[in-house]
Amino acid sequence: MNQIVIGEIVIPYELKISTRAQRITIYVRQGQVKVSVPVGVAERQVQKFILSKQQWIYKYWQQFQEQQILRDRKIYKSGQIFPYRGRNLTIEVGEHGYKTIGVSLIQDNLWINFPVNAPLENRPYYIKKALVFWCKKQARQIFRNKLDHYAGIMGVKYKTLRIKEQKTKWGSCSAQGNINLNWKVIMAPDIVIDYLIIHELAHLKYLNHSRDFWDLVADYMEDYKQWRKWLKDHGGDLEV
Numbered sequence: 001m002n003q004i005v006i007g008e009i010v011i012p013y014e015l016k017i018s019t020r021a022q023r024i025t026i027y028v029r030q031g032q033v034k035v036s037v038p039v040g041v042a043e044r045q046v047q048k049f050i051l052s053k054q055q056w057i058y059k060y061w062q063q064f065q066e067q068q069i070l071r072d073r074k075i076y077k078s079g080q081i082f083p084y085r086g087r088n089l090t091i092e093v094g095e096h097g098y099k100t101i102g103v104s105l106i107q108d109n110l111w112i113n114f115p116v117n118a119p120l121e122n123r124p125y126y127i128k129k130a131l132v133f134w135c136k137k138q139a140r141q142i143f144r145n146k147l148d149h150y151a152g153i154m155g156v157k158y159k160t161l162r163i164k165e166q167k168t169k170w171g172s173c174s175a176q177g178n179i180n181l182n183w184k185v186i187m188a189p190d191i192v193i194d195y196l197i198i199h200e201l202a203h204l205k206y207l208n209h210s211r212d213f214w215d216l217v218a219d220y221m222e223d224y225k226q227w228r229k230w231l232k233d234h235g236g237d238l239e240v
């Protein structure tokens with residue numbers, strides 16, 4: 001197999017000599033790289049062409065790898081990537097001396113520890129359950145801290161915080177000053193969490209999305225539009 005080496009990344013590709021090809025073409029489909037070369041083109045020339053396109057190849061190849069990670073996320077096992085506050089944590093499944101499943105974050109590893117001798121059946125199901133439970137707990141604490149922090153800065157007071165789970169709704173604020181936040185946002189980068197919190201707190205002054213409302217949001221986060229867009233573009237991926 002031929003390979004393209006970009007730093008530490010090795011991308012294999014398939015080379016096809018084609019009698020019909022007029023020029024060298026590169027395809028990246030489903031993470032597979034194929035290079036089609038007309039008959040009689042020198043190897044050196046092919047290499048030069050690939051080299052000139054390597055950034056482009058990398059971009060499309062990488063996109064596929066990232067999507068693959070998202071697809072694989074559904075299978076809960078060791079080595080799987082789990083997004084958390086803008087970091088890519090790696091799930092590690094282990095055992096511990098306690099009677100219930102425990103979750104602990106150690107550096108970039110999210111350890112899911114089963115009691116010693118726990119049955120092996122349905123592990124992915126229990127890992128998912130433990131992950132959701134852990135995320136909700138983190139969300140409650142981190143959202144609360146951030147709410148208190150920004151409420152102080154913005155000079156507003158909210159009443160209660162409720163942690164919710166909805167498909168696509170990230171947050172809401174009632175006329176009574178009760179704020180609801182979707183725990184799944186804990187999987188987004190911190191700046192996105194901050195944006196959401198500033199957004200909901202700004203509703204304590206304006207219960208609409210008027211010009212004044214957005215001006216207020218911008219007072220506390222100048223580039224909020226970028227993070228609002230992030231949530232729109234990537235919110236659907238925030239799934240356990």
Ligand SMILES: [Zn+2]
Nearest residue numbers: 199203208209
């Ligand atoms: Zn709003």
